[in-house]
Amino acid sequence: MVPLFERRPDLERAGVIRVWLFDDSATMVDQCLGPSMNDEVVSFITGEVEAELQRRWISKGRAVRYLHDWRSITTYEAHGRERLIEWGKVSKAHTAEAAICLSRSASAFIRIAAVTGVAVLRMLRIPISVVDDLEPLLAPLRSRRAG
Amino acid sequence: MxxxxxxxxxxxxxxxxxxxxxxxxxxxxxxxxxxxxxxxxxxxxxxxxxxxLEGVPNLKAAIRYAINHPEGMDPLHALLKPGMKVTVALDDISLPLPPMKTPDVRQAVLEIVLELLADSGVDDVHLVIANALHRRMTEAEMKRMVGQTIFDAYYPDRYYNHDAEDPDGIVELERTSHNEVVAINRRAAESDLVIYVNINLVPMDGGHKSVGTGLTNYESLRAHHNPQTIRDSDSYMEPGRSQLHRSTERIGRVIDQHCKVFHIETTINNRMFEEPVGFLMKKEEDFTEFDRLKLQSFKYALSKMPRALKRKMFFNIYAPYEVTGVFAGATEPTHQKTLEMSWKxxxxxxxxxxxxxxxxxxxxxxxxxxxxxxxxxxxxxxxxxxxxxxxxxxxxxxxxxxxxxxxxxxxxxxxxxxxxxxxxxxxxxxxxxxxxxxxxxxxxxxxxxxxxxxxxxxxxxxxxxxxxxxxxxxxxxxxxxxxxxxxxxxxxxxxxxxxxxxxxxxxxxxxxxxxxxxxxxxxxxxxxxxxxxxxxx
Amino acid sequence: MKHEHAMTSPSEAPKKAGKAAFFDVDGTLISTNVVHAYGFYAMNTGNYLGIAKRSLSTLVNLPVFGVLNLVDRKIFNEYFYRQYEGLSEDRLFTLSRDLFTDVIKPAIFPRAQDLIDQARRAGCKVVLITGALDFTMQPLARHLGADDLIANRMQFVGGFATGKVIPPIIEGANKANVIREYCEAHDISLVKSFAYSDSASDYAMLTAVGRPTAVNPDLRLRALARSYNWPVLDLR
Missing domain, CATH: 3.90.226.30 (LarA, C-terminal domain)
Structure with missing residues (x-):
């Protein structure tokens, strides 16, 4: 799968997930590589990635933008999904924006699961949405990088 | 006045x-x-x-005297041991009518009793309104009945309405000799001492009717709240001649065998109204011109008000009752005294x-x-x-x-x-x-x-x-x-x-x-x- | 529908032993706001259903929850069902479990369980009756301890959902017919049975039983309850 950015990911689990962090705008971008949103992926995001976010931005009072490229996902584990929602809830205070990108051809199964989770977070007034194109949000990050 | x-x-x-x-x-x-x-x-x-009748000159002194010189029981302080579990049951808002001016006599009794309990090292105290199948009292009514201080200290965890339909909140004791169900509030049943604070308006109330009727459930009330018992009761106001009271007495005696109940009964006089409606307390022969004027203007005002407003106004008239007697101790001898005062x-x-x-x-x-x-x-x-x-x-x-x-x-x-x-x-x-x-x-x-x-x-x-x-x-x-x-x-x-x-x-x-x-x-x-x-x- | 049931007045019904309590779900036992907020968002998100493009900036500021109530629930439901097309049964089971944990469970009214427990203590069979899909409601029925669930059933062909509901669709007046048939089949007396709903659209169901109750009623149902002397409860 083609990496989203040319530069090396800041955090990575080979064959599973890549994560880039952009200090200017306090943005984290992750790209899932495998087909399943399983415990391994969730643990990585809510563990290592979260720790890094805490260190870099959250502890300094900065609100984070979360851009998730989950186009490869075709299935999930219920437990992992619940942990992600829980993570979304506790991150409420320092979430500037969050977007989840699913494949245009994603099954109803994965869409319903995502939309349900997102709906719950939105009801808690967390600014999160499901999109089917992340490019408009990624482009500024690339150009700034290029500039 | x-x-x-x-x-x-x-x-x-x-x-x-x-x-x-x-x-x-x-x-x-x-x-x-x-x-x-x-x-x-x-x-x-x-x-x-x-x-x-003339009220007692010093209510607090009368309460203290009663609980220190009870009928057929040791004084209240002698019944208390540090660490014991006590439930104080209270008559609900159905008594007296109209509701009395604050402080309610129940508040006066509680202020003395709760202080005594605290001084004796009794901390596990609940206040339960003995509302039986009556409606639950509202928060505001509950506050009015006991006063702000007690309310703040006990509400809502330790001051609440009895719930006759709480499946875990009722204990069934053995039946009476007439196979009547005896069931009472679990908290009361499991307490080392129950103190019942009663207001007696008519001779029908109080005595065995307090705990046995106020803190029970539907199954137990059925024993006497039924057409046959009512038909067999010549006079409800005369406990000796009433099947209703015979049944509540049987039930009360079973309760007394299982729970230690210390009754504090109070009687009030019939001073139900004062100015501006003091004329209601008088015979028409004794009306002054001023009374007639007040009556006429009252009637005129009422004629201009919608019914809901009239109700609201009447329910804001509280009665200036005075306490005529405080009696304490075991169920029967205490109630006997109460009845005498009530008849008087x-x-x-x-x-x-x-x-x-x-x-x-x-x-x-x-x-x-x-x-x-x-x-x-x-x-x-x-x-x-x-x-x-x-x-x-x-x-x-x-x-x-x-x-x-x-x-x-x-x-x-x-x-x-x-x-x-x-x-x-x-x-x-x-x-x-x-x-x-x-x-x-x-x-x-x-x-x-x-x-x-x-x-x-x-x-x-x-x-x-x-x-x-x-x-x-x-x-x-x-x-x-x-x-x-x-x-x-x-x-x-x-x-x-x-x-x-x-x-x-x-x-x-x-x-x-x-x-x-x-x-x-x-x-x-x-x-x-x-x-x-x-x-x- | 068996027409003769509709013609039989409750008092003429033959003696039956049992009694049941029928509970509408949406708005009666669980908050309509939460579920509709979810539904509205779901319907309007991306190509989730392909009906509307993502047009909402914020879900939570919507004044539409009220409006949604006015939309015919039948249409609302039918749109909603289509999203499940092509899914296998086990995946639907997973989704319904998620839906329950995320959306439905937090939306249960605080006193709903008490009322259901009281119905059971009164010797009633507890039955949920809802226009939602059965698999989405099963976890709720289990959670509340219901004996039975009457809900719309999705059609499956070869183990996959077709997105269509097996008729008759359970909504409005049909609920009354379904209840009558249920009582017939389970030896339950309609006269002795209870029904609970929040909406005047369930008027037929409420009048089918001997003991109807309005729960968190809308204005129309509140007025009906007043005129027919039905008790009015608040589970919120």
Missing amino acids: RPLKTLKKLYDDESHIITTEKGSPPRVMFYGEDFWVEDLPVGTRVICARPP QYSVPVQGQSDIVIFGMPYVSPYNVNSILNPLLVQVMALGYLYNLNRGVPLVKKGGVIIFTHPCYDEFDPEHHAPYIEFFNRLLPETRDAVKLEHKYEREFAKNPSYVHLYRKGHAYHGAHPFYMWYWGENGRQHVGKVIAAGAENNHVPAIMGWDRTDTLSEAIEEARGFMGRGASISFVKIPPILQTDVRL
Whole structure:
């Protein structure tokens, strides 16, 4: 799968997930590589990635933008999904924006699961949405990088 | 407030009975949320209450004396041990009527008792309102009853309403010798000591009726709150002659074997009204010009107000009762003292019964404080309370006529009286037979999950309560030949109840005379203030 | 529908032993706001259903919850069902479990369980009756301890959902017919049974039983309850 950015990911689990962090705008971008949103992926995001976010931005009072490229996902584990929602809830205070990108051809199964989770977070007034194109949000990050 | 001595003079001890003559003043009587001022036929016997007894000079001292010198039990302080579990049960808002001015006597008793408990190292204390199947009291009412300080310290975890439908909140004890179910509040049953704080308004209340009726459930109440028991009770106000009280006594004795209950009973005088409605406490013969003026302006103001506002206004009139006695100790000897004091205030000797008895019907009954006196409650007032306010025999002759003055509006409070609405509209048109109603519908209403829910979570009377209201009127219904609702504003409420109606009191009296004969004797019972006739034949 | 049931007045019904309590779900036992907020968002998100493009900036500021109530629930439901097309049964099971944990469970009214427990203590069979799909409601039925669930059933062909509902669709007046048939089949007396709903659209169902109750009623149902002397409860 083609990496989203040319530069090396800041955090990575080979064959599973890549994560880039952009200090200017306090943005984290992750790209899932495998087909399943399983415990391994969730643990990585809510563990290592979260720790890094805490260190870099959250502890300094900065609100984070979360851009998730989950186009490869075709299935999930219920437990992992619940942990992600829980993570979304506790991150409420320092979430500037969050977007989840699913494949245009994603099954109803994965869409319903995502939309349900997102709906719950939105009801808690967390600014999160499901999109089917992340490019408009990624482009500024690339150009700034290029500039 | 007029000093007691003056009032006493006004009420010559021999003058509770007035016989109407030519030139007698018209009588003031309640007509729901209004007053009627009516001339009564010459020869009508007007029965008035005794003047208010003098209150105890120092209430706190009287309470302390009572709990230190109890009847048939050790003093309260001697019963207390550090670390013990105590439940204090309180009479609910149905007593007294109208509700008394703050501080409520229950607050006064609690202030002393709770301090004593704290000083004795008793910390596990709950205050439980013994509301039985009555509606739960609201937060504001609960605060008013015990005062801000106690409320803040105990509400809501340690000061709450009894819940007769809590499946985990009731303990069933062994049955009585008559196979009556004995069930009481679990917290009370599991306490090392129960202290019952009672207000005695009429001799029907208190004694074994306190815990056994106030802290129990539907299954146990069924033993005595049923048409047969009511029919077998000659006089509810005279515990010795009432099947109802025999049953509650049996139940109470079982409870006394299992729980240590320390009763604190209080009696109050009948000072129900003060200025600006102090004229309600007087005989019309004693009215001053100023009293008549106040009455007229009051009547005028009421005529301009919508009914809901009138209700609100009346429920903001609190009674300046004074405590006449505090008695404490074991159930029976304590209650004996209470009864003596109660009779002293309420009993009015009357020579002979009457063919026709007239009552002015007030806006309030024990079951509609801060609510509406709906048709079923009008019934319980006429044929339950007012009819039964006697010792010995009823004031009205067998087959006689009761006339009361009330608009009989078809209004129900859907929050407080939800099951009443169905009872009135669905059951009464089918039958007025109490036994049939009991067998066919009582259990269904009592178990209806909606009514159970409204009782437990809202502020509704229990599903069985409208039945109790109907049974209450049973002896009156069996005894009288006719009931006339004077001033009933519709036809259907009296029709469903089985009463006649007239527009005015004089028409009602005419009709009653037509029924009983021209020479029929008439009594008018001037209530409030409350009284009980002691009829000698 | 068996027409003769509709013609039989409750008092003429033959003697039956049992009794049941029928509970509408949406708005009666669980908050309509939460579920509709979810539904509205779901319907309007991306190509989730392909009906509307993502047009909402914020879900939570919507004044439409009220409006949604006015939309015919039948249409609402039918749109909603289509999203499940092509899913296998086990995946639907997973989704319904998620839906329950995320959306439905937090939306249960605080006193709903009490009322259901009281109905059971009164000797009633507890039955949920709802226009939602059965698999989405099963976890709720289990959670509340219901004996039975009457809900719309999705059609499956070869183990996959077709997105269509097996008729008759359970909504409005049909609920009354379904209840009558249920009582017939389970030896339950309609007269002795209870029904609970929040909406005047369930008027037929409420009048079918002997003991109807309005729960958190809308204005129309509140007025109906007043005129028919039905008890009014608040589970919120």
